[in-house]
Amino acid sequence: MIAGSSVYNFLAVLTSGLGSFMYGFNSAVIGSIFGLPAFFEYFDLTLTGKESAPIIGATNGLFAGGGLLGCILVPSLSDRIGRVRAIQIICVLGVVSAALQASSVHIAMFLAGRFMNGLAAGMINATVPVYQSEISPAQTRGRLVSTHGIFLVLGYSGSAWSGFGLYFAKHPQLQWRLCLALQAVAPGVLGLASPWIPESPRWLVMTGSSDKALRTLERLHQKPGETDHELARSEFAQITLQLDMHPRNENIFSLLKTSTNRKRFFAGIFVQFITQCTGILVVNNYQIMLWESIGQTGSRPLLLYAVYLTWASVLNVVSSMIVDRVGRVRLLCIGVAGLVCMLSVFVGLFSNFAGSDNEVGKVMCIVTLFLWLTFYATCIDAVCFVYVSEIFPTQMRSKGVAASVGALFAVTLILTQSAATAFADIGWKFYLVFIIVPACGLPILWRLPETKGLSLEEIAAVFGDDDYYVDSAVITSKDVEGQHGEVRKLTSTKKLRDADLKTACRASRAEV
Known part of the structure; x- marks a missing residue:
């Protein structure tokens, strides 16, 4: 269990992490399928060559297109029926799409299932980080929401x-059909377990169920031996006061009228855009092709793929341990800079040694790609979801996160759809896109506001809101019960830096 969070809070986050596993498994399973010869034999395709490139690209493009549509649809769904109920509907969609793919008898049927699978993946990928951030206390939110990245990459490695x-299965069709059917496991288990996880207290307050929200917070933040629920009650007051200051159920266009909200949307979308422009999903989904191009054959590409993603899982755990210490923006900048450097080295090696007889050069290609992954998994994979899930206030969080994750799927759609043709036509030169674009975006990334250590309501100050409530410790349980005690409201007409905000919090706490 993570220090600073209750057992119940920790278990709720872990259970919702099955949705993250679902996204990771479903997203990466196509990489495994590309390494199973029986799939290509059944549908009369080839992994390389211009004839099959459009179909190979469509398997990735339709998944990303479905994900983008899911990001568009899920905010209104989760705001209307709640985070948990939305997760349950997504789980049903995930199970049905897995069954459709596993039972495919024609490539069109498979592609339809892949699109539906992407729809579920986009919806769950935009919902789980929101849910986890809304039930987590400020001091451990980074580590708890990082479980989204950990479970996501565990899904990658599981696939x-x-x-x-399954490469060694004797029945050819069992290889790929069972691999696709396994996509139903995570959503099936999550759907069955979902009645036992709490609804988001922030959503409950937003929809008028304040009493239930307070009880949920008390249970989520209950510490051993605690009887007065001071933290839960003060957080409840902070949530209520913050929501009272802003209209609820606004559409996305009215939300964008204020400059601070536009700043949030830009930050969320830009983080997902620039991190996906590093080429992580292109390398992931076409990795079997990459390994084969440097002389790896048979089951060896699949083994390298599995080890590669297992290494990413380990590094995501490391990321969760340091994100609340180092900070979100600093880690993202370190990661992008490291990716640009390592991919530059990889491209230099790959362009010289792919297709050659130089075994040392080929080994160095493998080593460099693993070092490239190290920067992504440690500094970006989970961190980008932590950041975008906490920069938006409650009334716009589902819409903001969905828009940000939608940028992920939009970039993925463009890059993965074109990758098969690009690799067939220009080969390694396509990797230059993943060097130039992130390098150009790094200075902008460095200028984004830092959010570590702040409650979701306190982050409003960092983005320059004119009115916000700061530091839950300032608001006492007496305030919640309607008794005497002043709720301190800090009003600002200028942006507060992270250090200034914390100084104000400490001063207010001392006065109380």
């Missing part, structure tokens, strides 16, 4: 090891 194991 890779499934593909490697």
